Structures are given as structure tokens and as C-alpha cells.
Amino acid sequence: AQTVTQSQPEMSVQEAETVTLSCTYDTSESDYYLFWYKQPPSRQMILVIRQEAYKQQNATENRFSVNFQKAAKSFSLKISDSQLGDAAMYFCAYTASGTYKYIFGTGTRLKVLA
Amino acid sequence: GAVVSQHPSWVICKSGTSVKIECRSLDFQATTMFWYRQFPKQSLMLMATSNEGSKATYEQGVEKDKFLINHASLTLSTLTVTSAHPEDSSFYICSASGAGDTQYFGPGTRLTVL
Numbered sequence: 001a002q003t004v005t006q007s008q009p010e011m012s013v014q015e016a017e018t019v020t021l022s023c024t025y026d027t028s029e030s031d032y033y034l035f036w037y038k039q040p041p042s043r044q045m046i047l048v049i050r051q052e053a054y055k056q057q058n059a060t061e062n063r064f065s066v067n068f069q070k071a072a073k074s075f076s077l078k079i080s081d082s083q084l085g086d087a088a089m090y091f092c093a094y095t096a097s098g099t100y101k102y103i104f105g106t107g108t109r110l111k112v113l114a
Numbered sequence: 115g116a117v118v119s120q121h122p123s124w125v126i127c128k129s130g131t132s133v134k135i136e137c138r139s140l141d142f143q144a145t146t147m148f149w150y151r152q153f154p155k156q157s158l159m160l161m162a163t164s165n166e167g168s169k170a171t172y173e174q175g176v177e178k179d180k181f182l183i184n185h186a187s188l189t190l191s192t193l194t195v196t197s198a199h200p201e202d203s204s205f206y207i208c209s210a211s212g213a214g215d216t217q218y219f220g221p222g223t224r225l226t227v228l
Contacts, residue, residue, distance in 0.1 A: 033215045035216070037219075043152075043207075043221070043222045044219065044221045044222065045158075045207065045209070045219035046219075047218070050216060091157060091158070095215050097215060098215075100146050100148075100163070100211055100215060100217075101160065102148075102158075102160070102217060104157045104158050105157065106157050107156075107157050
């Protein structure tokens with residue numbers, strides 16, 4: 001069975017610093033997608049970044065980048081120049097290509113300290 | 115682009131009544147829509163998957179007669195909680211996907227059953 005594990009229930013980062021959130025997954029599929037979603041206090045789920053498994057290049061979206069290690073089944077999120085607005089729950093998600101169903105991790109609460 | 119709306123954002127109802135929640139994709143056609151339930155400080159729990167024009171597929175343990183899902187068009191899915199009871203109080207989130215594997219989420223509906 002496919003699983004997604006986020007081992008850090010809570011993380012803190014100083015404003016303007018860099019933080020890395022961890023995510024590992026388990027699957028026997030070769031074609032899949034990985035995502036990071038942000039859920040601020042409003043509870044609106046916001047797509048942060050998306051990675052296709054067949055792409056070796058790590059995805060980047062402005063201050064957000066991932067370190068995708070396919071062999072190790074690791075998918076960490078790096079947030080650079082952290083801002084107060086980055087404070088939120090971050091969920092890692094996996095979907096096998098064509099199934100459309102997500103498997104979510106348990107989330108990491110990120111606190112940004114001024 | 116890829117905006118999903120949900121209505122209402124908050125509903126309070128009496129025990130035994132039914133409540134309908136609407137989920138709309140505003141700027142794309144959603145071939146598949148998903149309904150999640152989220153308890154405080156927990157991850158999202160998938161309740162069901164619906165495809166336009168066909169019956170929803172419910173996850174194990176979800177009562178399909180209690181949580182009625184209708185996906186009448188490519189832009190609208192509804193979730194009806196029938197004969198609601200206090201234990202049904204929760205945060206319900208819908209998401210939609212078009213041709214790809216990315217889900218876009220609505221802002222959620224807080225249901226309180228008195």
C-alpha cells in the first residue's frame with residue numbers, strides 16, 4: 001500500500017531564514033506525482049509545488065523548491081527567505097498517475113518567528 | 115486559473131435535518147471531484163470520488179446513504195448530509211481536477227449540527 005510520512009509535526013523558522021520540511025513516501029508505482037499544499041488558518045488548501053516522478057529536475061516556484069530523491073522516496077520542501085505569511089500547515093501528497101486519488105501525509109505545522 | 119468555490123462556507127443546522135453543500139469549478143471543467151472531511155489539527159480524509167454523470171465511489175467506512183453525492187455537470191458537485199447528527203459536525207472540503215492529476219481545493223464548509 002502507498003503511504004506518505006511527514007515526521008515533523010511542527011517546525012519553527014526565523015523570518016528571512018530557510019527551512020526544510022521532510023516527506024517520505026512508499027510506492028511500487030513508477031509513474032506518479034508529488035505535491036506540497038499549504039493550509040493557512042483560513043483552511044483553504046493552496047498548491048505550493050508539484051513534481052512529476054519522471055522528471056529528474058527538482059521543481060521550483062519562487063521561494064519554494066523541492067529536493068526530490070526518487071530512489072530514497074524522499075520529497076522535501078525548502079522555503080527560502082521565510083515570511084510571516086508562510087506560517088501554515090503543510091501537507092505532502094502523492095498520487096499514482098491516472099488514479100487521481102491523493103494520499104496525504106499528516107502535515108507539518110510551520111511557525112515563522114518575527 | 116483553477117478556482118474552486120464552495121457554498122456555504124458555514125452552516126448550522128438542527129439534528130435530523132439535511133444539509134447540502136455545493137462545490138463548483140469556476141474556470142475549468144472538472145472531470146473528477148473529491149469530497150474530504152477534516153477534523154481539527156488532522157489531515158484530510160477522503161470520503162468519496164465523483165465523476166460527472168456517474169455514481170460516486172465511496173471510501174471504506176463512509177455511509178453512502180448518509181453522504182449523498184451528485185456530480186450533475188462538469189462544474190458542479192453537491193454533498194448532502196442527510197439526517198445530520200452532532201457527530202457529523204466537521205469541516206468538509208471539496209476538490210476538483212480537470213485533465214491532469216492536480217487537485218484544486220475549495221475553501222471548505224464548516225458544518226455544525228446542534
